[in-house]
Amino acid sequence: MSVLSARGISIRFGGLQALDDVSFDVNEQEIVGLIGPNGAGKTTFFNCLTGFYAPTAGDVFVRGEHVTDLRPDERTVRGVGRTFQHVGLVRSFTVLENLLVAQHRNVGYGVASGLLGLPHARREERVLRRRARTLLGELGLLHLADEPLDGLSYGMLKQVEVAAVLATDPDVLMLDEPLAGLGPEEADAFADRLLAMRRELGLTIVVIEHHVPFMLRICDYVYVLNFGRLLAEGRPEEIRGNTDVAEAYLGKGAVALA
Amino acid sequence: MSATTVRPSAAPRDLSVGAPVAGDEIAWRPSTTGIAARVAVLALGLGALGVLPLIVAPLTRNVLATTAVYGMVAISLNVLVGYTGQVSLGHSAFLGVGAFGAGFVLTQLALPWFAAVVVAVALGIAIAGLLGVVALRVRGLYLALVTLALAVFAERVLFGIEPLTGGGGGQTAVRPTWASADLAYAYVCFGGLALAWLLDWRLTASKAGRAIRALRDSERVAASWGIDVTRYKLLAFVTSGAIAGLAGALFASITEIVSPITFNFMLSLSFLMMVVVGGIGSRIGVVLGAALYTALPYLLDAADGRYRWFPVDGSASQVVGALLLLLVLVRFPGGLAQLSAPLIRWCSFKPARARRTGATPTAGGGNDVRP
Secondary structure (H helix, E strand, C coil): CEEEEEEEEEEEEEEEEEEEEEEEEEEECCEEEEEECCCCHHHHHHHHHCCCCCCEEEEECCEEECCCCCCCHHHHHHHEEECCCCCCCCCCCCCHHCCCCCCHHHCCCCCHHHHHHHHHHHHHHHHHHHHHHHHHHHHHCCCCCCCHHHHHHHHHHHHHHHHHHHHHCCCEEECCCCCCCCCCHHHHHHHHHHHHHHHHCCCCEECCEEEEHHHHCCCCEEEECCCCCEEEECHHHHHHCCCCHHHHCCCCCCCCCC | CCCCCCCCCCCCCCCCCCCCCCCCCCCCCCCCHHHHHHHHHHHHHHHHHHHHHHCCCHHHHHHHHHHHHHHHHHHHHHHHHHHHCCCCCHHHHHHHHHHHHHHHHHHHHHCCHHHHHHHHHHHHHHHHHHHHHHHHCCCCHHHHHHHHHHHHHHHHHHHHHHHHCHHHEEEEEECHHCCHHHHHHCCCCCCHHHHHHHHHHHHHHCCHHHHHHHHHHHHHHHHHHCCHHHHHHHHHHHHHHHHHHHHHHHHCCCCCCCHHHCHHHHHHHHHHHHHHCCCCHHHHHHHHHHHHHHHHHHHEEEEEEEHHHCCCCCCCHHHHHHHHHHHHHHHCCCCCHHHHHHHHHCCCCCCCCCCCCCCEEEEECCCCCCC
């Protein structure tokens, strides 16, 4: 059964048909890529999947459950975690505090016991801090734990954002341009890390990225969007040789990507 | 590379708190003399605060009580301005609803004082909850205008309903029999401030406060982390309203008469000035701001009475208060809290500067830096 699927998603913004009848399936522990030229509707599609936009038509399912009418936070609780194209972090918090808030849905104590400062709530606060530090350690970001965000580079922020989404304990990790601001070697290391996360956490990953070699390396399946329509889908080697895709990206006459 | 990743929901590998594991926090502690010095300073400060009502002139005891109540309102307003990032100009209405509610229960229903307090808190929660529902749709400057309208409406209409509030003549609100003296009542108000302080501290130290402060920065990001935006925004308003309602009940019995004219728009404005000058988002800061703005009129009037230095009678505090606000906005955006940050850090047992992890702490906890 697919972990995340969409059926016939369409959305209009005034006169612009941003998405037109897009369907999509992600299976357990797959890494699925979403590519397409600028303005193709990739981020809009992400927003429809995660509940930030309400599609004009179409349905979204998480493990077979109909979630089209649910709010973003309700979808997060069902295991859908995402990053944003322009860094989704709480700017006034330190790195560690960001990871503490991100664990929100897994905090066992209630609001009232937190306000009363009951012992079990305080104990759990310590556990939350430890988990946050462990996660930062695993991603090689522990040295940043007590740093405020405004001193970090864009690439670092994107990495911290991934750590924060992981802290929400997702089943499906949706990454919107995670390589922005990273150098080629860091991008390579990040690809290794994604593959390791899939292997060790059993994560399912959906990723938007322009970096074609990266996508061809890590993806099991690729969807190509162009002007809001699904242009092609298939295994990376099929997409690489697809003339339509090459033309959409590189212009008329091109025969292959990369 | 060997990336081993752990699901955050998985049981942490080492649960024995205290045994350091890789990536564990190294708790910073001041040296023994450092601890003793801090404890002594805190005890001295709290002790001074405790005996203050005893040593001031008897007529000033009510000023201290008012200061404590305004401190509560500042904490209440800070929950909205500092944590939620929404400006409220309606806190005079919050305070007034609590005060009139308490007065009504005490005088018209002749119920005991604790019942009046409960009703005042409930009314504070109700009016703040109502405003919270509005705040789900309207924010920023527009919300500030809505709260302004609420303040004016409450002053001119709500507090003028004669059967409920006694109209222009006001409503009497007698003190509880066990605290009818000014001195005892000042301590009751101090207790109220301590309660508000405690609630605010617990709020910021638990998941609710974190969620609320995350909302201020970005509702989208908060929602993507599974935070129910509606629920926590309402929680912030309700918490603010509960503290303001309690403050209202205490405020009612300071002069034992509540009249509508007290809860004018200028009062709301001075609450906001307390928060801004004290330091937005800082608990100790806003309470200091409240103390400053409550004491200012008395101090300046006394000085004016003696030296006749200010040309217009009775307006010195407004001019000085506004100048202070300008000074803070231009030079010290963090307010009094920013100015006293080293002292506050020292007193709260924190290292002098934000410590960078990776720096090896000196052995024996000798890195005790005094402000």
